[in-house]
Amino acid sequence: MAACPPLDRNSRYFNLIQCTHFADNCIIAERGGRILGWISGHRPPAEPSAFFVWQVAVAPEGRGQGLASRMLDELLMRPAQAGVTHVLATITADNAASWALFHGLARRHDKTLDRSIVFERDAHFAGVHPSEFQARIGPFAIDTTPTDTTSPE
Numbered sequence: 001m002a003a004c005p006p007l008d009r010n011s012r013y014f015n016l017i018q019c020t021h022f023a024d025n026c027i028i029a030e031r032g033g034r035i036l037g038w039i040s041g042h043r044p045p046a047e048p049s050a051f052f053v054w055q056v057a058v059a060p061e062g063r064g065q066g067l068a069s070r071m072l073d074e075l076l077m078r079p080a081q082a083g084v085t086h087v088l089a090t091i092t093a094d095n096a097a098s099w100a101l102f103h104g105l106a107r108r109h110d111k112t113l114d115r116s117i118v119f120e121r122d123a124h125f126a127g128v129h130p131s132e133f134q135a136r137i138g139p140f141a142i143d144t145t146p147t148d149t150t151s152p153e
């Protein structure tokens with residue numbers, strides 16, 4: 001995570017809990033034994049039909065290759081995401097890479113991206129962190145049923 005500023009640095013313990021308790025909601029991309037990308041998320045208890053993308057990280061050598069988009073699409077096709085109707089994320093206004101990722105997800109799947117303020121700089125962060133906007137993409141009808149490509153005998 002340290003190699004992917006401006007992500008908030010969570011403790012290693014937090015990331016380990018997230019990757020073990022929510023393993024079906026996280027994905028990594030590796031090349032030559034080195035992690036190039038990571039996405040973590042979860043199904044919010046208050047809205048179980050949504051998938052909340054917590055963090056997206058792509059190392060500098062993995063950027064510009066569509067890696068985050070491929071990881072996100074793969075993550076959404078997992079059985080753990082069966083029944084997901086919306087993808088959610090919170091993003092600061094100046095995070096162009098994240099906005100591009102989520103606008104791209106909406107475009108690829110011909111879905112709408114709605115943007116609304118969810119946490120305000122002064123009200124929620126005492127003026128020390130920019131406001132966070134919620135990106136809400138959907139509705140999806142995610143089918144995680146494996147496709148049988150074998151021919152009948």
